[in-house]
Amino acid sequence: MTNPILSGLPGLSNLPTSPTPATGVDAGESGGFGATLKNALQRVDQLQQDSDASSAQLVQGDRQDIHNVMIAVEKADIAFQLMMQVRNKIVNAYQEVSKLQF
Numbered sequence: 001m002t003n004p005i006l007s008g009l010p011g012l013s014n015l016p017t018s019p020t021p022a023t024g025v026d027a028g029e030s031g032g033f034g035a036t037l038k039n040a041l042q043r044v045d046q047l048q049q050d051s052d053a054s055s056a057q058l059v060q061g062d063r064q065d066i067h068n069v070m071i072a073v074e075k076a077d078i079a080f081q082l083m084m085q086v087r088n089k090i091v092n093a094y095q096e097v098s099k100l101q102f
Helices: 024-030 032-060 066-099
Strands: none
Touching: 032 066
């Protein structure tokens, strides 16, 4: 099941809506959390590069469709903001785990 909130962001739309355990065969086949995070970062980077390229084309006069350029810029911005929120949550989780006493 895909997450409807993330469906507009490439690379993030295939994340599950509920957490699944990362144990056994499933974790090895899917690549795990690290692979998913790396893939999402690559997609955010690709959106940013596409946004930069379309903006440069618009400035140079090679493009006339400002609407599509603005859509590309906004997609890159939203994807970056989401990536930063995910990073913040990961850092907070790490800090909470590091406070635990065993």
